Amino acid sequence: MYYEEEPYLPTHPTNMALSERYWLSSKGVSIYVNETNPLFLDQNNYRDNYLCLIAKNKAPYRHRDSVQLNYELGVFLDPKTAHQYMVKTHLGKPTGRPDKRMIQHPIWSTWARYKANVTDKIVETYADEIIANKFNNSQIEIDDKWETCYGSAVFDPIKFPNVTALVQRLKQKGFRVTLWIHPFINRGCEPAYSFALRNNYFAKNLDGRVEMSWWQGAEAATIDFTNPKAVKWWVDRLKFLQKLGIDSFKFDAGEVSWLPQVANFSGSLDMQPGIFTKAYVQTLATNFNDYIEIRVGWRSQELPIFVRMIDKDSRWTWNNGLPTLITTLLQMNLNGYVYVLPDMIGGNGYLDGSLNGTEYPPKELFIRWLQANVFMPSLQYSFVPWDYDKEVKNLKNSF
Template sequence: MKFTDGNWLVREGYQIHFPRVVYDYRVEDKSLTLFTPCKYINHRGDTLDGPLLTIKLSAPLEDVIRVQAWHYQGEKPKYPNYTVADQEKALNIDDTNESLIFSSGGLKLTVNKEHFQFVFENAAGLLTVSDQKGLAWIEGPEETTYMRGQHKLTVGEHLYGLGERFTPFVKNGQSVEIWNEDGGTSSEQSYKNVPFYLSSKGYGIFVNHPEKVSFELGSELVSRSQFSVPGEKLDYYLINGPTPKEVVSRYTALTGRPALPPAWSFGLWLSTSFTTNYNEETVTHFVDGMADRGIPLSVFHFDCFWMEGFEWTNFIWDRNNFPDPEGMLTRLKEKDLKICVWINPYIAQKSPLFDEAHENGYLIKKPNGDTWQWDRWQAGMGIVDFTNPEAVKWFQDHLRKLIEMGVDSFKTDFGERIPTDVVYYDGSTPEKMHNYYAHLYNQVVFDLLKEVKGEEEAVVFARSATAGGQQFPVHWGGDCDSTYEAMAESLRGGLSLTTSGFGYWSHDIGGFENTASPDVFKRWTAFGLLSSHSRFHGSSSYRVPWNFDDEAVDVARHFTKLKNSLMPYLYRQAVENNKTGVPVMRSMILEFPEDPLCETLDRQYMLGDDILVSPIFNEEGIGSFYLPKGKWTHLLTGETIDGGTWIKEKYDYFSLPLFVRENTVLPVGNSDQKPVYDYADSVTLKLYQIAEGANLKTPVVDYTGKLANEFTIAKKGDTITVLAAHSDKSYRIELVGIDAIQSVSAGEVVHQNGNIIIEVPAQTDTFTISL
């Protein structure tokens, strides 16, 4: 929200009060409280009349400083609030005549007592400053009040994040409202709003308010980032890196680490699409059609019309189209498929469940006690009140029956259009519940899946979220058009989301609205199957590849098999995400913060630590991409390119810019037919440009995430040594870009595609290669 009129004036109707001095302070065991009047105190009379801000500083985790500021502290508690880890580290404070210096790990905050100001620094130097006008209490029209935080931006500093945003990836110059809305992917609205941003300088700011937070990022004042909330309190965290990965890792330590999705969820998902006509015969035709064409399928998804129209949600199969749902699910599962069905948290008036939900108080109410209803989406629908424990149990019991029938996962659609003129069972503040509702909704479903199927099997396919929602993967990008422009905006949204702490992201391959041209569909297929999760889905037309052209079938087969073969690498990245919070699919700035050319890139990304992906967004098939410094090898062709340069090349539909960075040991599996298999059995370790003196550890996990083997690869002179932690299984070594060697200590040498491949037998603890 903007409060000023240019650089000098305040907007009409507003009055801004900001602290001038630290008049007094109180050091407690784990916090420092400052008392800061909004005027200079020259004599005792100045202590009368006028506001004073109370500011509490604490360190919930190392390298994190929490700033809480109040004008009035007498407000009754409002909830819900984000669940944030708070270990409250003991304070380290230095007190001088001019300053208070507060440290948390490598993060230092200097408070100027005489002319109020916050200066945040780390070992590398200055991070940001909140100057005397930065923290403020603001009076607005009609007795409205606001609290504002403001930080200086340095020259060339870029900001990212704030959830899944389809506007430009770099957020400088944007005004952003943290308010979940169902606006598609072509506007400034977002399904997933997260009040956290990351700075290219190596810090992040998380504003701990689930209600609407207004951000002005170099927009109201071009050299300031600003955030404001209605009311009398502001609560935010400044998080040190110094690297962007470390910032995201510490942010997810605060708000929750993503669960580890089951390995099968990384395979290809196929949907019925939304408004298409379908029954068991249609579904079987699609599933068998994929198998007949050699396209490995992992999950089949039933979209909305598995239930009768006008009755969403009723959790009841439409018996006209699915007369034997139990038998159908059994038959599909015999084809080695997992099953996902669409749900939402709304109960239509025609649903057989509406009367029960209304009478028992399971739906959100109006202030007068009536059930809140409207006609948008489903006629007369109400919204399940997940603050009511009985409503939660009731909702989960209906899902439980579907799980017992054979359903493995739920697409948790909607959850954004949540009204504020309502009353909740537990007395929650409606403005705080608007964004937080998505969190409760997905948690209710995810927790049930954990309970019934086990923690290792729980996964949802969610659209709405807010801070902390990364704990319930996975999320997809919502309703996009079927164009290159929509494909690019989708990627921007995904990169913003993963930069905001979400580990996984998917999108509707080929676009949701309308129907893509065969050209767009094939390019989007490559992009989709090189994302963390992959789903064919649309609105009014089927998204089976043969509906586009024969080549689309071949492209789908090619990239699905490629992704399945990369599962030893991808699932290891997922395990790391579960431990550290660093996303599997990540922006270039996260991986290469030292390279200024990576700061603005939003049409390419890293898939894990070592693979760079740059989708193609044009009919000419031109890939336009940037490779950071070092040697890069194309994963499919073996072509090696020196980085530090922009490149434009033409690619057919079976390729795209897909490069592996130097000094990488890439584990590739022995199967391309499914995402779940023994990743350690006959794994191929592909060695890319291993540097002299390298000593690389390459873990191989199994499909439950447990460590199955670990290889140590060292290079000294002309010798490469491979040490296997467990030698009970054979493996392969592939020397990429090397077509001749001197000798090996064991195994069989095979020449293939210009590379050397060595079959290493089981029971080989140590293996050497002489180049």
């Protein structure tokens, strides 16, 4: 892997949703860098086969008067002993377990199969297919484009004319219902955007600006999860969705690279900007139940919730394809995140990289993906076995 002075924080361009400052070698040598240092990672750049750790005053970190690189070097007889020591002294362990049903039975998501084309009829038809094909469920998850606009936290009344009735029917069919949530509000999504802006609920940069962009919004802003008033307002809106019958949530994003740069938060300067990710995840774990899922982490290994892998592509290759299920799982585990939720079985099926186009994974790729996932903590379908043939559908009887 190649990195050229990459800021070592939860960032999306390099898929570093988890970026714990811990390295372990097969010879039993460990490195741990203090979380307060403005750390950059340089790998196979200055020198081949070398890891270079750099601390400097440079974005996305805020300027500080004194720059230090504080690290701990451990030398042990073997990597197992080294890792056990790191777990005990730095990484810690989860304080409990996530929801058992998410481990016992599959999660069913609308995302890969339908992308943003969700409606109440599509969701219910999907649920009926799952039942007709005699599959169990832990929950069914309604993904992107359920809102009137991104960040409104209000169901689109055309797509979902009666949410309460839909949820009740799904529960009668034996499903729990979860909803995709993100921490952004698009400019023009009213009245949410203006209300949050007026009350200083958005994360700001050093110039006081809130503008940022994300994959579904060229002009948007991010909720400041270090602001207790902003957190209460944002959480209350989700609690209202739960009053409609929504059981839990799939939380997306949370990396500091989605913030206006250079981000400026209250609290310790030395912990910025990583404090944003930690505050975001802590908010979710504290205010919602144990069958949420998140996709980021920064010093949050103690939380007993599922952490989802970043979207995988429907490929055989090492370029974010099938083999990277294994490496991602191992990396997350080594960094102390043991409750790993693999992404959709078969990958996301992006057509030419588009968020809206769908290309189904080939049958063999789907089968191999499913076989790998069976040995991981949880199964998550979007593409389904009956999209193929009886052979794939009957595979569940062999596990």
